[in-house]
Amino acid sequence: MCGIVGAVAQRNIVPVLIEGLRRLEYRGYDSCGVAVLAGGELHRARSVSRVAELDAQVRETHLEGVSGISHTRWATHGAPVTDNAHPIFSCNELALVHNGIIENYEPLREMLRGKGYEFVSQTDTEVIAHLIHSLYRGDLITAVRNAVGELHGAYAIAVLHTAHRNTVVGARQGSPLVVGLGEHENFLASDALALAGSTERLVFLEEGDVCELTLASVRIVDRHGAPIERETREVAAYGGAVELGPYRHFMQKEIFEQPRTIGDTIPATDSFDATLFGEAAPTAFSEIDSLLIVACGTSYYSGLTAKYWLESIAKIPTQVEIASEYRYRDSVPNANQLVVAISQSGETADTLAALKHAQALGHKHTLSVCNVSTSAMVRLTVLSFLTHAGREIGVASTKAFTTQLVALFVLAVTLGKVRGHVTASQEADYLRQLRHLPAALNSVLALEPQIIAWSEEFARKDSALFLGRGLHYPIALEGALKLKEISYIHAEAYAAGELKHGPLALVTQTMAAVTIAPNDALLEKLKSNIQEVRARGGQLYVFADADTKIVNDEGLHVIRMPEHYGLLSPILHVVPLQLLAYHTACARGTDVDKPRNLAKSVTVE
Ligand code: F6R
Numbered sequence: 001m002c003g004i005v006g007a008v009a010q011r012n013i014v015p016v017l018i019e020g021l022r023r024l025e026y027r028g029y030d031s032c033g034v035a036v037l038a039g040g041e042l043h044r045a046r047s048v049s050r051v052a053e054l055d056a057q058v059r060e061t062h063l064e065g066v067s068g069i070s071h072t073r074w075a076t077h078g079a080p081v082t083d084n085a086h087p088i089f090s091c092n093e094l095a096l097v098h099n100g101i102i103e104n105y106e107p108l109r110e111m112l113r114g115k116g117y118e119f120v121s122q123t124d125t126e127v128i129a130h131l132i133h134s135l136y137r138g139d140l141i142t143a144v145r146n147a148v149g150e151l152h153g154a155y156a157i158a159v160l161h162t163a164h165r166n167t168v169v170g171a172r173q174g175s176p177l178v179v180g181l182g183e184h185e186n187f188l189a190s191d192a193l194a195l196a197g198s199t200e201r202l203v204f205l206e207e208g209d210v211c212e213l214t215l216a217s218v219r220i221v222d223r224h225g226a227p228i229e230r231e232t233r234e235v236a237a238y239g240g241a242v243e244l245g246p247y248r249h250f251m252q253k254e255i256f257e258q259p260r261t262i263g264d265t266i267p268a269t270d271s272f273d274a275t276l277f278g279e280a281a282p283t284a285f286s287e288i289d290s291l292l293i294v295a296c297g298t299s300y301y302s303g304l305t306a307k308y309w310l311e312s313i314a315k316i317p318t319q320v321e322i323a324s325e326y327r328y329r330d331s332v333p334n335a336n337q338l339v340v341a342i343s344q345s346g347e348t349a350d351t352l353a354a355l356k357h358a359q360a361l362g363h364k365h366t367l368s369v370c371n372v373s374t375s376a377m378v379r380l381t382v383l384s385f386l387t388h389a390g391r392e393i394g395v396a397s398t399k400a401f402t403t404q405l406v407a408l409f410v411l412a413v414t415l416g417k418v419r420g421h422v423t424a425s426q427e428a429d430y431l432r433q434l435r436h437l438p439a440a441l442n443s444v445l446a447l448e449p450q451i452i453a454w455s456e457e458f459a460r461k462d463s464a465l466f467l468g469r470g471l472h473y474p475i476a477l478e479g480a481l482k483l484k485e486i487s488y489i490h491a492e493a494y495a496a497g498e499l500k501h502g503p504l505a506l507v508t509q510t511m512a513a514v515t516i517a518p519n520d521a522l523l524e525k526l527k528s529n530i531q532e533v534r535a536r537g538g539q540l541y542v543f544a545d546a547d548t549k550i551v552n553d554e555g556l557h558v559i560r561m562p563e564h565y566g567l568l569s570p571i572l573h574v575v576p577l578q579l580l581a582y583h584t585a586c587a588r589g590t591d592v593d594k595p596r597n598l599a600k601s602v603t604v605e
Contacts, residue, residue: 001599002072002604003020003099003190004070005017005071005187005188006189007186007188008186009185009186012064012065013036013065016187019197028600029072030048031046031080031082033054033087034071035160036065037065037066038064042162043063044063044089048081048082051072067160067165069096069159073086074599077101077122088121088129090126091133098157100155100175101604101605102127104152108151112127117130128147128148132159140159144157145210148173154605156171157171168188168213171211172208173207176190177211178195178374179203179211181201181218184215202234204233204374205220208222209222209228248586250393250394257399258399261387261388271428273414277367284383285415289336289337290316290317290337291317291318291337292337292338293319294341294354295342296323296343296348296350296602297481299343301474302404303340305475306405306408306409308471309471309567312567313430315421316415323348324605340366341370342408344371344400345370345372345601347375347603348602349602350605351377367382368380368384371387405570405574406434433565433566437568444562447561447576450559451559454580458541461512463490464483465503465514466494466515467499467513468495470521471569472573475573476494476514479581482578489584507537509538510539515533515541516543516573517530517543518565534555534556538555539555541580542558
């Protein structure tokens with residue numbers, strides 16, 4: 001998704017602007033650009049290729065300057081062509097980069113056309129550039145502040161003006177923006193990661209903040225122009241590039257990191273205490289009567305899995321909602337409900353908006369399960385639990401998902417204890433099972449060669465069904481999502497009991513049905529569902545627990561999971577599905593880490 005970097009310094013900042021974009025590349029983009037102020041004029045380079053091509057362009061044209069802004073664009077308004085790539089200029093006097101979406105760009109465009117402004121792009125961004133230009137009266141920060149006051153929608157912007165040497169002005173509302181403090185140089189970025197190597201002293205801007213960076217100072221004002229102080233944080237964790245090591249793709253590396261990331265996420269304590277979720281958690285947990293989980297995509301599926309744990313272990317009613325649906329529907333607020341936002345990035349626009357919506361409805365108990373400690377989501381919720389997946393580069397989420405599951409299992413056991421449904425010996429048993437996960441995962445990862453053999457057949461398929469029951473239905477959903485995302489094979493997941501209510505009509509001899517078959521209470525029911533598919537000639541690919549007695553047969557391909565894992569089984573059973581999607585995508589030659597049309601952190605609606 002879009003990325004912003006800005007800098008003012010006494011040195012040529014183009015390498016900083018390009019390196020920042022490189023660090024944001026993994027988030028997905030389709031064009032990029034950089035603009036600098038040099039000799040009192042704006043200069044820019046833009047590319048509809050990769051950041052490496054932009055870098056080659058700036059070297060060839062000797063683009064240099066001491067203040068500048070750069071951008072990676074993920075197209076929303078207008079195709080990914082050079083004219084739509086940022087930075088966008090207004091009258092060759094102002095340059096602007098923008099993340100987010102402006103909802104009222106059409107009336108603003110008409111108003112600005114009436115004032116004589118010409119539009120050369122199809123972007124909503126050009127409206128902001130001309131609007132600031134039209135309001136400029138010699139004071140850039142005031143012009144920006146007045147302009148953003150007229151915008152509806154989400155934005156993070158960075159602006160250069162020819163009359164303001166060594167100045168970058170930024171503003172945010174609904175999209176993240178962080179200021180980096182250096183020695184006689186200052187930086188701006190949409191993600192702290194972009195500033196790694198430049199500074200570790202960061203100021204996270206809040207909604208409505210407008211900032212002005214010069215060599216010697218950073219000034220932050222609110223939407224009325226009143227100065228505000230924001231805390232400076234030292235964030236060292238962003239240093240260092242992530243290396244691919246012996247792996248072909250980051251996704252493969254991240255799948256194989258899971259024994260470690262899961263181990264890192266399991267609390268090191270000997271028992272589960274509410275304070276694992278924050279100082280205020282003991283009181284909050286004793287007051288709540290139900291849970292509302294909001295999330296998107298893969299994180300939503302971790303929420304769906306958690307519902308089974310929360311209701312069976314903690315006996316607490318749990319509702320799981322797609323964040324983009326919840327935020328726009330009429331719901332019945334309950335002040336005693338704990339709202340749980342699940343997110344890898346902590347910046348997903350829909351999840352953030354759902355959380356704010358819940359807060360506006362009067363929900364006071366909020367918890368984020370998140371992988372980024374400095375994210376907007378963690379800052380917004382009263383309680384938080386950090387997953388320790390490390391930076392996830394592959395667009396398709398893998399290790400973030402399994403660490404979320406660990407976090408949510410810990411939540412279920414902790415709430416179970418608070419509510420008197422988990423005894424000390426059950427707690428010890430759950431902890432023992434959690435601690436066994438890294439070793440169990442290593443033996444699941446050893447199934448890779450068998451999965452590669454399947455993936456060669458899968459690569460020729462047009463469509464696949466994913467079947468699961470109970471706890472493993474959300475895992476079937478996640479397996480189908482992974483296959484779609486990176487191999488572009490159409491896949492749909494069903495609770496296996498639903499087959500006969502419609503999807504069975506799709507089953508022919510060419511249909512692959514991936515089935516998750518743990519040895520749980522629903523096994524016999526699932527075996528009947530398997531027979532329903534076989535009887536119609538469908539090809540079954542079953543991941544069966546060691547003790548299920550499901551064996552290879554005609555139309556029935558079985559990979560045996562090394563053990564039976566009880567309640568934690570979803571965390572193990574999702575891993576072969578990740579590997580199947582990964583190797584199928586490799587066999588089809590897709591861009592695994594950067595699948596088409598997708599972005600890592602979805603900061604627009
Ligand atoms: C799929 C995937 C997405 C994300 C979703 C939410 O592999 O990664 O579906 O899970 O965009 O992102 P976060 O978790 O950052 O809120």
